[in-house]
Amino acid sequence: MTKQQAYATLGLRDGAGEDEIKAAYRALVQQAQKDGGGTPSEARMNELNAAFDLLMGSLRTDGNMASGAGQDNRALFAEIRQMIQSGQADAALQRLNRVPGGSEIAEWNFLVGSAYYFKGWVNEALRYFDAACRLDPSNREYSAALNNLRAKAGGSMNGNPFYAGENGYGPQAVTCSCCDMCMMWMCMDTLCSCMRGC
């Protein structure tokens, strides 16, 4: 089924939006139910589902990639990912800067952020990871990259033996304040009446 055929199946003009596709699909399924006396015919449902899935799928990829150039970018981005992983961050940035309309694409922003992160330019990396997450909030990879940097900006350090929070002092699991000690005593008392003897 081509995109044009899918639009025709749902009775829509080419290029109809997400809301129209959903409304048309719902109406046609109800119609099919009525025609079949409660249960729609399997062939008709398959046809409607295929058209619906194809159109929604293409809407999603067009949203992520600048329309028209989607397929080209996917191959390019995979190649750039390889470049970043093999340590060619500057070359990757040059390639990315030549992608037209790149800043509108979530993955482009993520890759620019990754290249900067690899270079050690953490503030630039944070900006682009942030943009990637705004364009595609559901992507786990993008939000993991953003959260990693945000946690560090909040003072988190790997392997910190001092539990550092602000100024290097943070909450500790066990404290020795007067209040805590009284509370502990009271808790123990309720358990086994240690003050009065068992």
Added chain:
Amino acid sequence: MFGYVLPQKSELRVREWESYRAYYCGLCKELKREYGFLSRFALNYDLVVLALTADSLAGERGHACGERCIANPLAKRPVCQPTGGLALAADALVLTVYYKLWDDAADERGAKRLAAKAAMAWAGRLREKAATRHPVLDEALRRETERQAALESRGCAVTDEAAEPTAQMTRALFAEAAPPGTDATALERFGYFLGKILYLLDAAEDYEEDQKSGKYNVLIRAGFTKDEAARHVQFVCRMCAGEASVWYQKLAFQAHKGILDNILYLGVPMSISYAGHKRPKGPERTIK
């Protein structure tokens, strides 16, 4: 460098504090031995970290003996006897001082410029000795000093970019500290992020002075007010400290681990929390 990479004394064990002091005094004595009396005035705390890191990775503990010195002529102080790390730190100090003067001679005007030129003539001789021992480091420092001057003259307003030359210089310093068999990449990345922190804290501290004199400061170029600049620097430096800790964890330290942990996890965050404010100098500072 600028005296930002320090331990927090109140959290050190007594023996750790004593070895830190012994390293500091040892570096001073090393400078006198190798580069003459005057070079000792360039002594600072940042390079003690380089000596400790190099010796720790090489498994050298350092041996302290009681010695007198001109700052304390009466009481004997524990002084660390020559180690590979101290020799490296002394050479590195001479080279960084020389390139700092080189930069000043280009930047400053009037009397300061003359002073920098005069000092350069003296430091130039010392530099030759250090450069024959560390040609790669010398070349890296020269290249990055030029890069710094170039980006200043075109008025760079991106913090990451402006901090890059200093970060690369510090990376080159730590690269020299890697004994065979060390994860050199991890050590260099660790140095890189420390360098970035140094540059940004220095830029925040000089904000007002640079504003008055009209000297280049990336934070002014980026359009930050003084308070915004301090907040921005703290934010970026904390990210850098977090990244530094990732690489630090990959290194196999064999000595001085308590001091190095204290410096990275307590001392550096404390320096960051003082960004853009008046700060107490030296390791005996306390939390504001």
